[in-house]
Amino acid sequence: MELATEVCKEAARQGAHPLIVAYPTEFARVALDSTPLEDLVVTPRHLLEAMKASDVDIIIVSPANTRVFESADSKRMAIRSKASEPISEEQLKKRWNVTLHPTNALAQDAGMSLTEYKDFVYSAMIRDWDAEVDRMRKLKSDMDNASEVRLMGKDTDLSFSIKGRTAVIDDAKYNLPGGEVFTAPLDDSATGKIYYDLPSLYGKEVTDIRLTFDKGVVVDYSASKNESLLKELIETDEGSRRLGEFGIGTNRGINRFTKRILFDEKMAETVHLAIGRAYKECGGINKSAVHWDMIKTMKPGEIIMDGKTVQKDGKFSWE
Amino acid sequence: MELATEVCKEAARQGAHPLIVAYPTEFARVALDSTPLEDLVVTPRHLLEAMKASDVDIIIVSPANTRVFESADSKRMAIRSKASEPISEEQLKKRWNVTLHPTNALAQDAGMSLTEYKDFVYSAMIRDWDAEVDRMRKLKSDMDNASEVRLMGKDTDLSFSIKGRTAVIDDAKYNLPGGEVFTAPLDDSATGKIYYDLPSLYGKEVTDIRLTFDKGVVVDYSASKNESLLKELIETDEGSRRLGEFGIGTNRGINRFTKRILFDEKMAETVHLAIGRAYKECGGINKSAVHWDMIKTMKPGEIIMDGKTVQKDGKFSWE
Numbered sequence: 001m002e003l004a005t006e007v008c009k010e011a012a013r014q015g016a017h018p019l020i021v022a023y024p025t026e027f028a029r030v031a032l033d034s035t036p037l038e039d040l041v042v043t044p045r046h047l048l049e050a051m052k053a054s055d056v057d058i059i060i061v062s063p064a065n066t067r068v069f070e071s072a073d074s075k076r077m078a079i080r081s082k083a084s085e086p087i088s089e090e091q092l093k094k095r096w097n098v099t100l101h102p103t104n105a106l107a108q109d110a111g112m113s114l115t116e117y118k119d120f121v122y123s124a125m126i127r128d129w130d131a132e133v134d135r136m137r138k139l140k141s142d143m144d145n146a147s148e149v150r151l152m153g154k155d156t157d158l159s160f161s162i163k164g165r166t167a168v169i170d171d172a173k174y175n176l177p178g179g180e181v182f183t184a185p186l187d188d189s190a191t192g193k194i195y196y197d198l199p200s201l202y203g204k205e206v207t208d209i210r211l212t213f214d215k216g217v218v219v220d221y222s223a224s225k226n227e228s229l230l231k232e233l234i235e236t237d238e239g240s241r242r243l244g245e246f247g248i249g250t251n252r253g254i255n256r257f258t259k260r261i262l263f264d265e266k267m268a269e270t271v272h273l274a275i276g277r278a279y280k281e282c283g284g285i286n287k288s289a290v291h292w293d294m295i296k297t298m299k300p301g302e303i304i305m306d307g308k309t310v311q312k313d314g315k316f317s318w319e
Numbered sequence: 320m321e322l323a324t325e326v327c328k329e330a331a332r333q334g335a336h337p338l339i340v341a342y343p344t345e346f347a348r349v350a351l352d353s354t355p356l357e358d359l360v361v362t363p364r365h366l367l368e369a370m371k372a373s374d375v376d377i378i379i380v381s382p383a384n385t386r387v388f389e390s391a392d393s394k395r396m397a398i399r400s401k402a403s404e405p406i407s408e409e410q411l412k413k414r415w416n417v418t419l420h421p422t423n424a425l426a427q428d429a430g431m432s433l434t435e436y437k438d439f440v441y442s443a444m445i446r447d448w449d450a451e452v453d454r455m456r457k458l459k460s461d462m463d464n465a466s467e468v469r470l471m472g473k474d475t476d477l478s479f480s481i482k483g484r485t486a487v488i489d490d491a492k493y494n495l496p497g498g499e500v501f502t503a504p505l506d507d508s509a510t511g512k513i514y515y516d517l518p519s520l521y522g523k524e525v526t527d528i529r530l531t532f533d534k535g536v537v538v539d540y541s542a543s544k545n546e547s548l549l550k551e552l553i554e555t556d557e558g559s560r561r562l563g564e565f566g567i568g569t570n571r572g573i574n575r576f577t578k579r580i581l582f583d584e585k586m587a588e589t590v591h592l593a594i595g596r597a598y599k600e601c602g603g604i605n606k607s608a609v610h611w612d613m614i615k616t617m618k619p620g621e622i623i624m625d626g627k628t629v630q631k632d633g634k635f636s637w638e
Contacts, residue, residue: 001320005343012350017363020346022339024324031331044336049368 003060003101011056019050029068032076040079043086051090061262062101066109069203074229077203078236082289092280099125099176100262110258117258124177124253124263132179136169136250138318139181139310143167146305149185149246151271153301155195158213158273160185160243165283170247170266179251179266184284185243185273188216194273198257198264199225200294205259206230209294211275217241218275234275239288245274247293248303248311261293269299269314322379322420330375338369348387351395359398362405370409380581381420385428388522393548396522397555401608411599418444418495419581429577436577443496443572443582451498455488455569457637458500458629462486465624468504468565470590472620474514477532477592479504479562484602489566489585498570498585503603504562504592507535513592517576517583518544519613524578525549528613530594536560537594553594558607564593566612567622567630580612588618588633 001022008018032040051057069077100106100121107117147163165183172178190213199207208224218241223230234240251266258264265272272295278284299314310317320341327337351359370376388396419425419440426436466482484502491497509532518526527543537560542549553559570585577583584591591614597603618633629636 001341001343004341005346008343008346009349009353012346013353015355015358017354017358017361017365018346018350019363019365019369020341020343022320022323022341024320024327024339027324027327027331027337027339030328031337034328034332035336036334039334039336042336044338046336046338046369046372049372050338050365053364053368 161189182247184282480508501566503601
């Protein structure tokens with residue numbers, strides 16, 4: 001609420017009419033558990049209409065407790081996710097930004113004091129974004145010109161096509177912090193297997209995710225923790241069985257894994273491959289109620305595009 | 320946010336999709352001051368659309384500081400009030416409730432510690448509402464049958480008609496606490512003068528308000544503090560020059576003035592006469608961007624209906 005207040009004050013000065021929608025963690029969990037099923041499937045119309053009538057959407061993640069969904073029913077989470085899809089679709093038509101305001105809950109997940117965590121967060125956010133964009137431009141150019149991508153690493157050999165798709169530089173306009181270049185794999189192209197060595201969170205923590213793809217579709221999967229949630233998410237709809245995003249992290253201000261995808265996916269020396277909804281700005285067409293980022297360290301590892309090594313053990317070829 | 324969370328949890332259990340809209344006091348003031356004028360006159364469309372798409376509106380007043388508007392520009396306050404009118408109109412079509420959650424700011428205004436203030440608040444709210452309604456039914460019956468009302472008191476002799484209008488019992492459905500019976504004076508009927516001995520708040524505190532009416536319209540007014548705000552409010556539009564509500568307080572759990580109209584207007588041994596918008600459920604037709612309640616103690620004083628004393632020095636004739 002602190003940051004929301006400051007953002008809204010600045011927005012008002014520029015002539016905006018800011019509307020603060022709060023979503024306390026305790027309410028979120030009770031709503032998920034207690035809303036009758038016939039109501040849970042319904043898209044909240046007031047929020048949908050408010051989103052339609054808005055120009056900009058700024059999401060500030062600032063949970064009092066990051067584990068409120070730890071023991072939640074994953075089937076109900078998928079249902080709620082699907083009911084919210086029209087709102088997400090509207091949101092993506094707007095100018096939007098997702099950022100984070102430090103809380104003790106987030107610091108705790110990251111294994112830091114709140115003071116340390118604030119330093120970490122602001123190191124990642126307050127950067128020379130012009131210089132960052134210059135660095136990312138080189139990578140974008142490689143990705144725009146590439147057709148076949150191959151990722152090699154521990155228990156990993158995955159190939160997919162990004163031919164004709166557009167690589168997008170995350171210059172901190174949509175995410176703060178920014179620091180990744182991402183695109184949308186062709187929907188039928190992913191073949192092979194990938195091992196995500198870092199945990200992925202979707203309310204709950206899912207660890208050691210392994211996915212096997214054939215012609216773009218997940219044909220096998222496993223996880224060492226919360227595999228049932230992985231199953232629910234993959235099986236949400238047709239689009240959630242396919243890749244929606246391939247991203248490469250470039251933010252060297254993010255020097256450690258903090259269990260928060262907004263930061264982790266930007267971490268230098270990592271890639272992430274999301275299942276579900278693709279971004280239209282990449283030319284992606286995959287639709288889904290789900291967009292779930294899972295990340296993997298690439299040290300050791302190799303990113304190969306059209307047979308050429310672009311990154312090896314975390315270092316780009318031009319570095 | 321505490322109470323909002325609890326209310327939303329309960330609403331979700333009943334199948335609702337609660338949306339929490341927060342309005343921090345500091346933001347409210349900066350928005351009023353800093354929004355360019357051409358934007359301030361615009362009705363916020365996202366909030367309007369969200370209101371239209373909602374079934375129920377619950378307003379929880381819980382300010383961190385009750386004086387954020389103390390030095391605000393009253394002209395801008397009137398402009399913003401007018402821009403919000405379509406939202407208020409939508410809200411009145413819904414099921415709605417206004418209540419309050421104790422804060423130190425509210426306790427401070429009331430001259431109490433937070434613990435004392437909580438006791439006061441819950442004494443006013445947690446009552447035997449069936450018994451309260453029985454008491455109010457007698458008063459409603461008198462008001463429904465009456466044509467002419469005359470209020471006598473210190474510097475006060477005001478007459479107006481409520482003929483054909485419907486007296487509404489505040490049984491805590493629209494306001495919590497409830498405890499008043501209110502109606503809408505006929506728009507052209509008020510004649511005479513009234514002295515409001517208790518302060519009235521509209522962002523700022525306006526004290527010793529004196530109004531003189533002729534054929535329903537305010538023809539003279541004065542205040543000992545913030546008279547300019549009184550002027551702005553009266554002159555907002557055609558409807559703000561006329562009475563919109565006449566109410567009689569009946570809640571004996573409210574035993575003192577706490578500078579909070581939600582409570583003060585329900586205080587036993589008081590009446591309130593609002594300028595501006597009338598309630599349709601009373602049969603009222605007066606329209607305005609303003610609805611401003613001002614209250615007056617009736618001890619000493621007398622409420623006379625069709626020549627018969629209904630209340631004298633705070634005691635109803637049947638008590």
